[in-house]
Amino acid sequence: MKRRSICLAACLLLAACAGGARNNTPAEVYDFGLPAARLAEGSGWAKLALEIRAAYWFDSPSIEYRLLYDDPLKLRSYAASRWAGAPGLLLAQHLRQQLGLLDSSGRTAVSCLLRLELQEFSQVFETPLLSRGVLQGTARVIDARHQIVAERAFSIEQPAAGADASGGVRALVVASNALGQQLAGWLQELEKLGRLKQCPATIAG
Template identity: 45%
Template sequence: MRITVLLLLAALVGGCFTVGQRGSEGSMNLLDFGTPPSPFQDAGGRRGSVVLEVRAPQWLDGLGIRYRLSYADASQLREYARSRWVGPPAQLVEQRLMQRLDLASAGQVRGKCVLRIELAEFSQVFANPNDSSGLLQGQAFWLGPGRRPLAERRLSISSPAATADARGGVAALQVAVDRLAEELLAWERELAASGQTQACQD
C-alpha cells in the first residue's frame, strides 16, 4: 500500500513539471545558433575602441527555451520540456553579435565605447497552434568614454518560424539576431556619419 501511494505521488509531481509544456516526450535536445557566421566585410577595424555587452532580465538567465501562446494567454511564459539552450540566451546572442560585428566582449576587453544590448523579450510567440515567430525586443545603447550615454534606440524584431516546435523557434530567433546585427551595423554608420561616436575613435 505504501509503495502504491509513493508511486502515485511521484506521478503527480512529474505531471506538475510538464503542465503547459510542449514536446514533453523523448530525449533532451540542446540547441544553439549553429555554425559560427563570418563577420560583415565592413565591420572590422575597431577592436579595442568598441566592445559589446548583452544583458538580460533574470527570467532569461536560465537554459529554458521560452514560448508564449498569444491566442490563449500571452501573459503566460512557458518553456519546452525536452529542449534547452546550450547556454544562457544573453551569452548566445552576445557571441553571435560578436562574430557578425567583429567585436570583443566588454567582459573580456576594456574599450573606449560600449555597444550595450538589453534584452526584454526573447521567445517564440504563437499566433495559433501552427503559426509562430521568434520575437526579440529590448533596447540598444552606445556608451562613450566613462560610460557616458551617446545614443539609444528601441529594438523589436520578429522572424517567422518554419515549424511549430523548439527547433523552429530557435531557428527563427537566430534569424532575428542576424537581423539585429545588420540593424546595429547600419545604426553605427549613421552615428559615425553624424559625429555622435567620434569619441570612440579619438
C-alpha cells in the same frame, strides 16, 4: 495502516521510475550554428565592447514561448528542448562575430560600450500552428563617463517554419542575424556622423 504504507511506497517507487525515464531521454540542444560571417571588415567598431543584459527570466537555457490565443501573459518553456546556454550569451557571441566587437569582460580596455537590453527573446504563437520568433530590446552606446552617446530600440519578428521548438529556434536565429545587420547599419551611421570618435581602444597591460 500497513496496507496504506505499502501503497504509498509503491506510488513513490512509480514516481521515481517515471522521473528516471524522463531523465534518460536526452533534450534537444540548440545553439546559433557555425560562427557567423563578419558583416564589415576594417571598420572602427573594434573600439567598442559588447555587453548584453537580459531579463532574469531569460537568463537560463530554456526555450521560451507564449500562446497569445490562450494566455499572452504566461511565459512557457519547452520540456524536451533547450539552448546550449543562456540566450543572452549565445546572442552576444553571435553579434561579436558579425560586428567584430570586443568582449566587455576581456583584457582589452575600451572607452565605449555597446549595451543591449534584451527584453523579449521568445517564440510567440498566434494560433496552434502559426508562430514567430520575437526579439526586442534597446541598444545604447555608452562612453567612459557612463553617458549615453546614442540609443535606439529594436523589435524584430521572424515567422517560424514549424510550430515547435525547432521552428522557434530557427526563427530566433534569423531574427538575430537581422539584428546584427540593423546594428551594423546604425554603427555605420554613427561613424559617419563622427559620434564614435570618442571611443578609442587601448590594450590593457
